[in-house]
Amino acid sequence: MKKIRPTLLASVLFIVIAAGCGPNSDKSSTDSDNSRGEGAIDSTRMAKFDTTHSTSSVPNFITQSIKANIGEIKLSQLAQSKASSPQVKQLAAMMVKHHTQMLNELKGMASAKQATVDSSENDITKAAYQKLSNVQGKDFDDKWRAQLLQLHENTSEELRTMQSMTTDAALKQWLDKTIPVVEQHRDLLARKEIKQPNLQKGQTRD
Numbered sequence: 734m735k736k737i738r739p740t741l742l743a744s745v746l747f748i749v750i751a752a753g754c755g756p757n758s759d760k761s762s763t764d765s766d767n768s769r770g771e772g773a774i775d776s777t778r779m780a781k782f783d784t785t786h787s788t789s790s791v792p793n794f795i796t797q798s799i800k801a802n803i804g805e806i807k808l809s810q811l812a813q814s815k816a817s818s819p820q821v822k823q824l825a826a827m828m829v830k831h832h833t834q835m836l837n838e839l840k841g842m843a844s845a846k847q848a849t850v851d852s853s854e855n856d857i858t859k860a861a862y863q864k865l866s867n868v869q870g871k872d873f874d875d876k877w878r879a880q881l882l883q884l885h886e887n888t889s890e891e892l893r894t895m896q897s898m899t900t901d902a903a904l905k906q907w908l909d910k911t912i913p914v915v916e917q918h919r920d921l922l923a924r925k926e927i928k929q930p931n932l933q934k935g936q937t938r939d
Contacts, residue, residue, distance in 0.1 A: 791846050792843075792847050797855070798835075801888070803852065804859065806836065807854055808881065810825070813826055813829065815865075816873060821877065824922070827918075835914075865880065886919055889912065892915060896909070
C-alpha cells in the first residue's frame with residue numbers, strides 16, 4: 734500500500750465504512766459513477782470537504798467510526814425492507830448483525846478513550862439513504878449494492894491505513910478483527926450472485 738502523507742490523513746480517514754480517498758477530477762468522478770451505477774453517492778467528492786478531523790486522534794477515529802457504522806446499519810435495514818431479491822435481504826441482515834457488533838465494540842472503547850458517542854450517521858450515508866429511499870424493486874437492489882460496495886471498498890482501505898499507523902493496542906486489536914469482516918462484505922457485494930459465505934473462525938452464521 735502506498736504511504737499516505739499525514740497532511741492528507743484527515744480526509745482519508747473521515748469515515749470507517751463510508752468516506753472517499755481524496756479529490757478526483759470531474760472525469761474520474763464521472764467514470765466512477767458510471768462503473769458503479771447511477772445509484773451510488775460519490776463518497777470521494779463528498780468526503781473531501783471535511784478536513785476538520787485529525788486522524789492521529791484515536792478518540793476522534795472512534796467517534797467517526799461509530800457514525801459510519803450507524804449509517805451502514807440504517808442502509809442495511811433499508812434493504813431488508815425494500816429489496817426485491819431474497820439474497821440481497823439476506824446479505825443486508827448479515828450486515829446489520831455484523832455492524833451492530835462493531836458498533837457495540839466501538840461504544841465500549843469510546844468511554845475508555847474519551848470519545849464522543851454520536852447517535853447520528855455521517856453525511857455520506859445519510860445522503861445515500863435519502864437517495865435510495867426513492868428507488869424501488871430491482872433498481873433498488875442494483876443501486877444499493879453499488880452504493881454499499883463503494884462504501885466498503887473505501888472503508889477497507891481506510892481501516893488498513895489506520896491499522897498500519899496506530900500504536901493503540903485496543904484499537905489495533907479491533908481493527909485486526911474487523912477488517913476481514915468488512916472485506917467479506919465487500920467481496921459479497923461485488924459478486925453477481927450472492928451466496929452464503931464460508932465463515933471465518935469466530936464468526937457465526939446468521
